[in-house]
Amino acid sequence: MAVRGINKVILVGRLGKDPEVRYIPNGGAVANLQVATSESWRDKQTGEMREQTEWHRVVLFGKLAEVAGEYLRKGAQVYIEGQLRTRSWEDNGITRYVTEILVKTTGTMQMLGRVAGAQTQPEEGQQFSGQSQPEPQAEAGTKKGGAKTKGRGRKATQPESQPQPPESDDYGFSDDTRSERLTVTTAPSCAGHHRRDEDERIFQNTSGAA
Numbered sequence: 001m002a003v004r005g006i007n008k009v010i011l012v013g014r015l016g017k018d019p020e021v022r023y024i025p026n027g028g029a030v031a032n033l034q035v036a037t038s039e040s041w042r043d044k045q046t047g048e049m050r051e052q053t054e055w056h057r058v059v060l061f062g063k064l065a066e067v068a069g070e071y072l073r074k075g076a077q078v079y080i081e082g083q084l085r086t087r088s089w090e091d092n093g094i095t096r097y098v099t100e101i102l103v104k105t106t107g108t109m110q111m112l113g114r115v116a117g118a119q120t121q122p123e124e125g126q127q128f129s130g131q132s133q134p135e136p137q138a139e140a141g142t143k144k145g146g147a148k149t150k151g152r153g154r155k156a157t158q159p160e161s162q163p164q165p166p167e168s169d170d171y172g173f174s175d176d177t178r179s180e181r182l183t184v185t186t187a188p189s190c191a192g193h194h195r196r197d198e199d200e201r202i203f204q205n206t207s208g209a210a
Contacts, residue, residue: 009101011056011080012112013037019060021069031065033058033072035080057100058082064109071111079110 016034023029038053058080060068072078082103088095103109 007083009080009082009084011035011037011058011078011101013056013078013080015072015074015076015078016055017074019065019068019072021065028062029065029069031060031068033060033068033078035078057098058103059100060103060107060109062105064103064107068109077112079108079112081108083107 013035016036020032021029022031035056035058036053037056038051040049040051042048043050080101080103082101084099085102086097086099088097090096
């Protein structure tokens with residue numbers, strides 16, 4: 001079968017707020033996360049460090065959504081693998097669009113750090129089965145109009161208020177959470193992310209009998 005293209009997105013960022021979890025008519029869980037990613041550089045004119053932050057809307061499904069809702073909190077750092085999907089809706093006669101990163105049954109969520117208020121992370125090798133699903137959140141450092149900051153370690157402000165897209169119950173793919181299995185494993189530290197005593201966990205949906 002010919003491959004017409006690859007739609008894959010990888011993010012490492014922080015949650016701007018706690019995950020928002022809901023359940024769709026088929027009983028599956030869906031979690032919405034606001035994840036901030038940032039890059040820094042030195043201003044050639046002033047010599048000061050600048051930082052640019054982008055916000056991403058991430059949607060988790062099935063057990064991943066449930067795990068995110070239980071273990072992720074505002075400020076948590078996560079690694080996400082998913083696919084881009086753009087949808088539209090009508091807002092007072094105006095057609096608006098939103099681009100989301102969908103983490104489906106083949107996607108991955110890796111927790112890179114813990115934050116105050118989060119539940120204790122699962123033990124190494126523990127597996128989860130079921131239909132529930134939660135969401136993660138985003139956070140990073142910005143300033144000056146919510147886009148740039150001097151230095152590092154500052155929290156990103158949420159983007160300016162904009163019309164919010166309605167929640168969707170149909171994302172254009174079959175996601176039978178009744179037959180999914182969530183595997184929890186310990187992952188090695190990512191390059192450029194030094195950690196001390198905390199384990200990094202990978203949460204990945206895999207198809208198979210519950």
